[in-house]
Amino acid sequence: MPGKNEEGEDTVAQPDTQPSEAEVKPKEPEKLQLRTPERKEILGFGETEEDEEAIALAKKIKEKEEKFKERRYKIAQVKENTLSVEDAIREGKEELVIRPALVDSVPEELTNHQLNEGITRSLLSDNPYLDTDRVIFNHEKREFQKVIKNSREVVLYEIEGCIIHSNSQEAEVQAVRIKREEKWALKLAAINEKQKRLLRAKVDERKRMSRKVTELDEIGLETEEAGEETSSDVGEEGEGEEGAMTPHIDAFEEDIPGKKLVNRFNYSDRSVLTIACITRDKGTQTAPNPRSHVTGQVSQWIIYDHYQKDYAAIQEAKEKERQAKMIMAVKKEDRTIKKPVKTEDPIYKRMAEGIKILERMLNQNTYDHLAQDCQFYEDPGDKYRTEEGVLLPLWEFKYQPTKGIAVTQVKWNPAYKDLFGVTFGILDFAENDDIGVLSVFTLKNPSFPEFVKHFDSGALCLDFHPRKCYYVCVGLQDGSVAVHNMQTPNCETQFRSTVEHNHRSQVWSVLWCDDHRDRQLSFFSAGGDGRICKWLLLQNELLHSPIITLYIDKHELSSDIPHLKLKAMPTCLTFHPKDFEIFMVGTAFGTIYKCNISYASTYFYHMKVHELTVYRISYNSFIPEIFATAGGDWRMKIWEDGRPEPLFVYNLDASVQDVEWAPYSSTVIAGITALGRVYIYDLNVNKYIAACAQYVVCADDDIATCLTFNPAGHKMPLILVGDSGGTITTLKLSPNLRLKPKQPRKRKEAAVQIDETALEISKLEKILYHVREPMLRKESEE
């Protein structure tokens, strides 16, 4: 039961607050009066008769209550006796509860009437279990004192209501305040309007306007202060509203009724919004150019010094150069002096021999593969080519000082089959012609000539003596001829023609004459002045005897020129292979002359064979009536002596520089064009198509100048080709180019071998017969 005590308090408190809310008097002191008998006051708004009745009723109730209290107290006493102290503590009554004496523990005896008496119960607003007579021991006074406080209420939650009773005093106060506020609002609106008007005024009125504004502001401040005062009078509730009113605009806006207010915190107007483009900047920077730093100073002295230094350096360089030149010159002199001294030395001679052997050995090693090829290699491809052959290039002969100087003539030595002589000279006569070289090479030493002889004029032709093969005669560009003896150590010049007997022009051709009537050796020379001379080698001089002077035939010239004998310009000279007295001369005008050494003033005949220069005449080695000519008019022709028409004409598409019949075959003929192409025809195989047409000169700007067969024939099937670059190329003929004539079957059966020469002759004769036939027919028809 005491446990319910507290709960009862709460229930009491609640009805207290509820009426306070209704009357808007939450913290009234009358609260206490609710429980007191002065309830009249609460009810006694109008003191009516009903009230008196109610009081009376209340008195009755109170009496009953008191009775009930007494009884309850007794019950409480009984119960408390039974309760332990711990229980009391647990129930929160430990503190100041004065327990009744345990003496009175005997329960009150009740009569049946009493027990049966009905007790009416009613709910009351006050707490019936509230301790009214609580005491506290005062240690100061040493006595118990009654606790005056008779309510143990606790405020748990409090809220102010928003409703005021319209008749209440508070409501009246509020009404007064609202009226005042309305007045302020009107005033502020007026001020704002004025301000706006002023803002619209012109610029020159600004000052005045600003003054007004300040005045107005002052007014505003005053009003505000007044407002604050009043609000403080009115109470706390008014302050919040006033605070919101202080900004002028707010007040203005609030004043206009029906206007839709804008949420200023989260406001957006949709129609204005567009997607805002986000712009970005982006940049790059290139690496700066490399820089460097320099300092310097310029003054007259500095400039002068620098110039001096530079000048000195230049002078020094010049001096060095001069010294170097001098040294070079000294060295050259030394060489020129030393050389002859040494060569004359017998010790040197022996050493030279040794060195020569060494050189040969080295060359043998170096060029062994070429030597092998020369001797043994036969092109296997010829088995499959029936009418064609090839030329296999072997050695290349070069002599360093004659590099770029044209090879004018190449001739094999008649006795030594590996030896050949070469003359070098400049063919372009516009140039300086003071360089001429005669050199004799051997196949055994391709790197350096065996004999070398330098001339002060270009060498144009040479010839070895057929029997005394160590004699070489050379024709020079200045018109002189010279004879060298290779048996002497330096291939010394034994004879040289003197100025009074010299040709007046270049000596184009020299040939040894095998005239056994002469006791002395003799040779012929053909010069550009039209003369053919014979030279006799006497004991210590060269005897000159003119043979014939060739003139151009009158008919070849126009009739306008009267009785002027123009000399022909011989370019080549050839002896008849059988008759040493007969020789043939080709000229630069394209004519050939057949002459006899015995008749100086006249010749057998002359014949126009080419449109341009006749470069060479070559007799067939088997049938001397047949000869070939090479002309500058791109043609190579084969003639028969005494026949005005050529037997064969070949157009070789370039100036034909040289032509020669093969020494081993009656039908093989080789020609070379300026472009460096060798044409070899075997008439027995094909009269019209070359068996071989091959380029043999390497350099583009070099032209081929001469060609010659090795006289050894089948033993050494080689040809030599010279070019204007000073190079002599050795070429080996493939088997198809040197076919031997077949033995007729019948003879074979008889086992009688016919002489090869006869076979060769018959072979050519057979061909000639076919060529001659139509010509004869023509003649007969005529």
Next chain:
Amino acid sequence: MAEGEPAAEPKKVVHIYPLVENSDMSEDMKNEAIELIVTACEKYSTNNELAASLIKEQLDKKFGPSWHAIVGEGFGFDISYECNTLLYLFFGGNVGICIWKC
């Protein structure tokens, strides 16, 4: 050194050829620049300012801007230049010329 004595005599000779003191230009560019400088200096042999402006303008035209040129008988310089564009030479025996690009 017998040559030393005659060499002493021509010391009085005034050298007027262009003497390149310092250059890191390519050979072609250098030759062109020297030619240009020589013509300019010969044209305005008495007025270095005009010579310098002529050199500068022509260099700008030929090799692109921006060139700098100094022409004078006495000066000092401390410059930073783009690599391969410096030419510092003497000319006429008494004029120093420095051109560079930067």
